[in-house]
Amino acid sequence: MNVVIAGIRGIAGYLSGVLGxxxxxxxxxxxxxxxxxxxxxxxxxxxxxxxxxxxxxPQGRCC
Structure with a gap:
């Protein structure tokens, strides 16, 4: 269970960084x-x- 929670937190942290x-x-x-x-x-x-x-x-960005 702790591994799953750690994985979810890792993914959330990664997405947070990618999205700024x-x-x-x-x-x-x-x-x-x-x-x-x-x-x-x-x-x-x-x-x-x-x-x-x-x-x-404006620079190269998707939106």
């Missing part, structure tokens, strides 16, 4: 590791900024 759902978490880790002086963006600010940048400079 973990982007904010990665941003926070990078922000902290880089030693930025200012505070990190809130999650809402992060997603707004990311969406705005993608709209302004």
């Amino acid at each position: 759902a973990d982007a904010y978490k990665k941003y926070l880790e990078h922000h902290e590791a880089s030693g930025h002086a200012g505070p990190a963006l809130t999650e809402r600010e992060f997603w707004r900024d990311r969406t705005d940048r993608q709209d302004a400079t």
